[in-house]
Amino acid sequence: MGAGAGGATGAATDYFYDGWRVLEERDGTTTATIRRQFVYGNYLDEALVMDVDTDSDGSCVDSGGSARYFYHQNTLYSVCAVTDSTGKIVEGYEYDPYGRHILLRDGPNATGGDQDTAVNFNSTDIRLAMGASAIGNPYTFTGQRFDPETGLQYSKERYYSCTQGRFISRDPIGYEGGTNVYCYVHNDPIDATDPMGLWKVTRHTKDYYAVAEATKDCDKVKDLADMIHLDVKEYEKWLTPLSGGLKDEYKKGETVLVPNTIYAAFNGHYGIAGRFVSHYNARVASYRIQGYKVYNDNGRPSSMAMKGMLASYWNGKSLYGFYYMGHGGTRVVIDKAGKPYASHTIAGSVRWWFKPSQLHDPGDPGLSDSEVIAIKAYGIAIVKIWACFSAEGQWRQVGSPNALDIDLKKGVYIPVVST
Numbered sequence: 001m002g003a004g005a006g007g008a009t010g011a012a013t014d015y016f017y018d019g020w021r022v023l024e025e026r027d028g029t030t031t032a033t034i035r036r037q038f039v040y041g042n043y044l045d046e047a048l049v050m051d052v053d054t055d056s057d058g059s060c061v062d063s064g065g066s067a068r069y070f071y072h073q074n075t076l077y078s079v080c081a082v083t084d085s086t087g088k089i090v091e092g093y094e095y096d097p098y099g100r101h102i103l104l105r106d107g108p109n110a111t112g113g114d115q116d117t118a119v120n121f122n123s124t125d126i127r128l129a130m131g132a133s134a135i136g137n138p139y140t141f142t143g144q145r146f147d148p149e150t151g152l153q154y155s156k157e158r159y160y161s162c163t164q165g166r167f168i169s170r171d172p173i174g175y176e177g178g179t180n181v182y183c184y185v186h187n188d189p190i191d192a193t194d195p196m197g198l199w200k201v202t203r204h205t206k207d208y209y210a211v212a213e214a215t216k217d218c219d220k221v222k223d224l225a226d227m228i229h230l231d232v233k234e235y236e237k238w239l240t241p242l243s244g245g246l247k248d249e250y251k252k253g254e255t256v257l258v259p260n261t262i263y264a265a266f267n268g269h270y271g272i273a274g275r276f277v278s279h280y281n282a283r284v285a286s287y288r289i290q291g292y293k294v295y296n297d298n299g300r301p302s303s304m305a306m307k308g309m310l311a312s313y314w315n316g317k318s319l320y321g322f323y324y325m326g327h328g329g330t331r332v333v334i335d336k337a338g339k340p341y342a343s344h345t346i347a348g349s350v351r352w353w354f355k356p357s358q359l360h361d362p363g364d365p366g367l368s369d370s371e372v373i374a375i376k377a378y379g380i381a382i383v384k385i386w387a388c389f390s391a392e393g394q395w396r397q398v399g400s401p402n403a404l405d406i407d408l409k410k411g412v413y414i415p416v417v418s419t
């Protein structure tokens with residue numbers, strides 16, 4: 001629990017923590033009334049939900065006297081939008097490279113009335129440079145807590161100034177962290193984040209591995225594993241040291257390689273007007289924008305080819321994710337003429353035989369979930385499989401316990417509008 005300024009009125013606020021995360025904010029009075037509660041994802045600074053008490057009764061979840069907001073973050077975990085329970089964007093955020101933000105709110109129309117009660121990310125919005133949230137959202141650049149009174153960001157180990165693009169206090173380890181003791185992520189804020197003043201992870205689309213650099217003498221592999229959504233218990237299988245050898249902690253300047261490769265495979269029909277493959281291509285492009293190396297196997301690869309590629313990347317400690325879009329199989333449901341087969345049809349009246357929860361093109365033996373689990377070297381961070389019946393298999397076991405994204409579909413009717 002800690003205390004801090006609660007706004008222009010000078011009221012105190014008590015903060016209740018779970019490690020570095022604020023779970024609850026309360027009035028710093030004898031009543032200790034609950035004001036806000038937060039829910040987080042796997043990553044340290046991945047805010048998901050904020051519940052707010054709107055009628056001062058001490059409850060953030062009662063009907064009519066509370067509000068629920070959902071966070072939407074980019075690849076640096078910077079909050080880009082906040083939506084309410086109806087899905088309406090109530091606040092938007094834009095940033096310069098060092099995190100100075102512009103707050104977007106819904107603007108009035110020509111007659112002074114409400115435009116459409118939602119942020120549109122266009123000229124109809126009100127734009128406030130370094131503006132304070134009207135709903136009390138504290139999270140902005142890289143998912144850190146922003147204090148509108150000081151214009152500073154609380155980055156756990158020390159405070160960061162988005163306007164100056166540097167920390168306002170010296171590095172706790174002094175010159176061991178470099179000659180510039182106020183520097184933020186080595187002046188590379190586009191490619192890297194520094195959630196605790198610790199590991200710096202840099203990704204590039206041409207590289208099978210990302211480079212992780214320790215920025216302090218006590219940087220732990222566990223913190224790195226949490227950042228990149230891999231299992232720390234398996235770190236010997238996915239971490240490659242460039243200096244300092246394989247160990248639990250690294251000193252400032254020591255670097256390691258971590259997986260950065262996503263194996264993507266398309267093995268299906270094109271959908272209405274080619275929309276399926278368009279969706280697949282959009283997702284591949286999105287991964288590349290995020291800095292991942294994507295091997296795009298979009299020529300309907302055989303099950304043997306897919307298995308070989310996955311095994312190769314796993315054995316090389318470079319596999320970070322597996323994305324598949326195409327045909328899939330189900331468990332045996334009917335026995336016909338002594339042969340198991342699936343009762344549903346795809347592409348007209350064509351039918352084919354299946355292995356349990358496999359990925360395949362009609363006529364191919366199929367790649368089953370059990371086959372992939374058998375060659376798994378370590379749990380990966382992304383398992384996105386959009387194929388018939390993939391949700392009924394064991395594909396979830398391919399991912400790490402703290403995976404970034406496990407997305408398994410059940411049927412052939414796949415949403416193709418958004419990525």
